Amino acid sequence: MQYWIPKSLVLGIAVSLSGCSIFTNDAHHERNYRANAPVKVPEGLEKPYRDPEFAMPVGQYENTPEPVSYRAPQQVLTVAQGSWVEQGEEAARIFFDKNDGIDDLPQFIWRAVDGVIALHEAGYEVENKAQGTVTTTWYSLIKPKDGWFWEESKAPAKQKFTFTVEQKAHQRTASVLAELVDYQGEEALTPLLKRHLEVRALNEVVSEFDYQYRLLQVELRKRQGVLALELGFDKAGNSALLTEKGQQAVLDRFSNFLERSNFTVVRVDREKQEVLVRYEAPESSVWDSIWGEEAVVLPIENGDYTISVAEAQDTRTSITWKDGQGNVLDANTMNNLHQALIELLRQKGLTI
Numbered sequence: 001m002q003y004w005i006p007k008s009l010v011l012g013i014a015v016s017l018s019g020c021s022i023f024t025n026d027a028h029h030e031r032n033y034r035a036n037a038p039v040k041v042p043e044g045l046e047k048p049y050r051d052p053e054f055a056m057p058v059g060q061y062e063n064t065p066e067p068v069s070y071r072a073p074q075q076v077l078t079v080a081q082g083s084w085v086e087q088g089e090e091a092a093r094i095f096f097d098k099n100d101g102i103d104d105l106p107q108f109i110w111r112a113v114d115g116v117i118a119l120h121e122a123g124y125e126v127e128n129k130a131q132g133t134v135t136t137t138w139y140s141l142i143k144p145k146d147g148w149f150w151e152e153s154k155a156p157a158k159q160k161f162t163f164t165v166e167q168k169a170h171q172r173t174a175s176v177l178a179e180l181v182d183y184q185g186e187e188a189l190t191p192l193l194k195r196h197l198e199v200r201a202l203n204e205v206v207s208e209f210d211y212q213y214r215l216l217q218v219e220l221r222k223r224q225g226v227l228a229l230e231l232g233f234d235k236a237g238n239s240a241l242l243t244e245k246g247q248q249a250v251l252d253r254f255s256n257f258l259e260r261s262n263f264t265v266v267r268v269d270r271e272k273q274e275v276l277v278r279y280e281a282p283e284s285s286v287w288d289s290i291w292g293e294e295a296v297v298l299p300i301e302n303g304d305y306t307i308s309v310a311e312a313q314d315t316r317t318s319i320t321w322k323d324g325q326g327n328v329l330d331a332n333t334m335n336n337l338h339q340a341l342i343e344l345l346r347q348k349g350l351t352i
Contacts, residue, residue, distance in 0.1 A: 080210035092198035112209035157185025236320035
């Protein structure tokens with residue numbers, strides 16, 4: 001009969017310890033206070049003395065049944081490389097510095113704006129990019145989530161925005177400003193809501209700018225890889241690959257590139273400026289062709305190769321290939337190898 005006593009004690013202790021999470025302590029909430037009338041003194045009794053110096057007014061509080069929602073001002077997100085905001089800026093504005101690879105900064109910003117408008121399946125009501133401004137057609141920044149079919153769905157709010165792009169005189173910096181020019185929605189348009197919508201619209205442009213610039217960086221790396229290797233001759237007149245990089249840089253970077261291209265680097269001899277590698281062609285499968293990721297097979301036989309790095313006839317560096325018997329690869333083989341290596345550079349987005 002006593003087995004239940006320890007359990008009840010444990011349960012009571014657990015409930016008492018978790019009371020903070022079960023019961024809300026709102027004893028001092030202003031809605032629990034009300035103004036009471038002064039104490040009424042029965043007839044025939046003298047009222048107590050109240051010193052006016054210490055008299056305190058009775059607090060008056062209104063009982064508000066509906067909670068009030070407070071939202072912090074939304075912030076402009078400087079997630080894109082080279083983006084920044086001015087301290088104390090009240091408008092929804094962001095600045096972009098001209099990053100490497102961007103030829104026309106305003107045009108690049110307009111490309112980001114176009115991407116956002118296309119994502120919302122909207123267009124332009126007024127388009128005057130030459131003067132640095134566009135006004136969009138109606139679109140919804142915030143779309144409602146799908147609910148149960150018996151739930152009443154609310155029509156999403158719609159907005160029109162004007163985007164203004166201004167470039168500074170030195171042409172190294174440009175800004176984009178988002179302004180809400182028209183609004184349709186069940187919720188009243190307050191200054192705080194207007195600020196939220198403008199900043200949200202601007203942040204979408206910033207994210208698209210960041211995405212577009214990342215794509216540009218990949219394309220730049222591919223271009224650098226294509227231009228890094230050229231077909232030519234070494235000092236002995238043998239067909240070789242030529243690059244602008246120095247000999248030590250080629251020994252390091254070209255070795256890393258070969259390791260990612262189905263080569264095994266056996267030894268790097270810095271005294272002889274040679275790299276001994278072993279090549280094994282990759283195996284292709286049906287799935288590679290389906291997903292469009294077929295491995296590039298180089299036009300050379302499987303086996304060992306010696307790659308000699310030396311100074312060319314000009315200021316460039318020559319890369320000469322020899323097979324396992326020490327024979328220099330002929331010009332036709334080097335031409336095919338050069339084309340295959342360029343394709344590998346494009347596919348992997350690498351540079352030499």
